[in-house]
Amino acid sequence: MEPAGLTLKLLLVGDSGVGKSSLLRRFTDGAFEPRLTPTVGIDFKVKKMLVEGRAVQLAIWDTAGQERFRTVTPSYYRGAQGVVLVYDVTRKATFTGLGRWLNELEMYTTSSSTVKMLVGNKTDKPDREVERKEGLQLARKHSLLFIETSAKTQDGVHHAFEELVIKILQTPDLWDKGTGKKGIQLMESSAQQHKGLCGAYCALI
Numbered sequence: 001m002e003p004a005g006l007t008l009k010l011l012l013v014g015d016s017g018v019g020k021s022s023l024l025r026r027f028t029d030g031a032f033e034p035r036l037t038p039t040v041g042i043d044f045k046v047k048k049m050l051v052e053g054r055a056v057q058l059a060i061w062d063t064a065g066q067e068r069f070r071t072v073t074p075s076y077y078r079g080a081q082g083v084v085l086v087y088d089v090t091r092k093a094t095f096t097g098l099g100r101w102l103n104e105l106e107m108y109t110t111s112s113s114t115v116k117m118l119v120g121n122k123t124d125k126p127d128r129e130v131e132r133k134e135g136l137q138l139a140r141k142h143s144l145l146f147i148e149t150s151a152k153t154q155d156g157v158h159h160a161f162e163e164l165v166i167k168i169l170q171t172p173d174l175w176d177k178g179t180g181k182k183g184i185q186l187m188e189s190s191a192q193q194h195k196g197l198c199g200a201y202c203a204l205i
């Protein structure tokens, strides 16, 4: 079997319905579903990507936005080199409520251990309630990368993940410690197709 190479763990967080699963689906499968059911617990997908000539595998974890479907939160963040914090540009409450998620990020990550990105999703919809400059301002205030996306039209989606990975690769401390903390090494190629509730994969984090 070919060595799996560098695998990075990314995490999607944000309120329920902002489009985390849709962004993941769009990025990994190139598809969009107008009616997705809420995520229960946590889910993940693996995607191979060539970034600036370097082959990288992304293990992308999609968390439930609904409190009642969330479980042991700190473990979600463990070992994540990148966290994507998503809000819905057409639902102001998902933007004004970002404080809760920023507190979580502050509690479970450090700037030296994780690259963070703020994503304003659903830009295809006409009923915008959060302007781009508001997102940008918040991102600047908290030293986050920032991008707007539409999982529906795919606008900005690939770019968002690419920017995040580029930033991670530019910060070798995040993945090249030479102490066995070089991301996650996937041993089974079948893991690339696996999607479900944590399962055996959790042991690899």
Ligand SMILES: Nc1nc2c(ncn2[C@@H]2O[C@H](COP(=O)(O)OP(=O)(O)OP(=O)(O)O)[C@@H](O)[C@H]2O)c(=O)[nH]1
Binding pocket: 014, 015, 016, 017, 018, 019, 020, 021, 022, 023, 033, 034, 035, 036, 037, 038, 039, 040, 063, 064, 065, 066, 121, 122, 123, 124, 125, 149, 150, 151, 152, 153
């Ligand atoms: N128009 C439009 N609809 C979107 C977009 N992204 C997601 N949606 C829709 O918004 C709804 C919620 O999307 P999800 O991807 O399930 O949201 P989520 O953040 O994963 O929600 P939880 O699993 O509950 O945390 C679905 O009906 C999606 O089809 C988008 O970019 N544009």
